[in-house]
Amino acid sequence: MVIEHSSAFAMRCPTCGRLEVNQLNIFQLSGNKTHRIKCQCGRQKVSFKRKGRKFISIKFYCIICDREHVTVIPRDEFFTKNHLNVLVCPNTELNLGYYGSYLLLREELNRQQEELNSIANEMGFDDFNDPEIMLEVLDHLHDIAAEGSLFCECGSHDINIDLFSDKIQLLCNNCNSSLVVPASTREDVDLLKNKDEVIIKMSKKPGSSKDPKINI
Template sequence: MRIDTNAVLAMRCPECGKMEYHDFSRFSFSRGKAFHITCSCGATKLIVNTKNLNCYWLQIPCVVCETKHLLEVSGKSLWSGKVISLSCQETDLELGHIGPKSRVSEMTASYEDELEALVKEFGCDSYFHNSKIMYEVLNCLHGIAERGGLYCQCGNYKIEVDIFPDRLELQCKKCDSINIIYAETEDDLKVIQQVDTIELARHGFKCLDSLSNTCLDSISNPGKPKKARRKRSKT
């Protein structure tokens, strides 16, 4: 039986949101002394404690709960060569992975392949108004969701996404709220790149795009006048 002595942590920083890989080994740990893994920005991403090297306690800073989750992992599991997924205990949101570098890299990069396959499935340029912008907007949206920044005011973090040629429509199935994100122009991309969180209004409607960078609460406040915005090309 082969026993691995090295592993890697892949995790987005709870502070800056940057994805980084951190190498460590069985020899990185000392009995009774906490082992810290930090982001290049200086924020703590993982704290590991062990008393006997047979059992490890992982403290995982959670961007969703703004607290630390505690996970017990046996030494056998940690060095088994299998990937351990780190997730929020309240929302099941995936926070990161620990394991062999090759396998962890595959898992963290899998969403890129999924996005590319999605674009190809819709026929790229023949379906999307701007396939490059759509791909980048989807990438940004995935990053926001990974950091726990995509949710509804009703408390639901499982937001569904419908894809159209010029936009994404986010929907909360619990309260039927909707958020539209346009993905046609460089300006549309710049808007979502500047966003840290996307919060759907409970029973409401919001719109995020370069032409109207405001929330239009037309459902939650039907009597409220909408801000004028230029018309988009019809799909």
């Protein structure tokens, strides 16, 4: 196995949502020193520390669980140039970041950005406040719907959507009740990810299509 003396790391800030690529070298993780990475906004995202001679301990804040996790990985895995590894939440196995080869990391982030741009163009996302946030909200709503957990109080799962620049309106095709899902900030994404189900409350007036201004 070929070992590099540096590694790249990328993880979204749990406070502002900014995605930054940081590089670490072998000297920053020497001895018993703890190397901390902060976002430009000042929030600490992650810390690294050697654990013995062959392992590295990674302590990071998880926006899914709203708490810190610690994972221990082989040192050779962290500094390899042959792979790009995924940092996941140990409870949900959701992707929170990447570490490994800088070149592979840049390629993956560029691929994701191109994919987002392509989807945004196809769906006419040019007018959205933040197309990436809108896509993340839509993606999570899709996951909730796939689990059968997106429905109306009337019992219907037949839900339509209307897209706006900063929100998504869910419309029940059975009783015309509606629900507004904010989709313009990182906080909107985090709030939705903490939801196991999304329920449209029935309008007070039967058959009314007026938006009741309910936010999740």
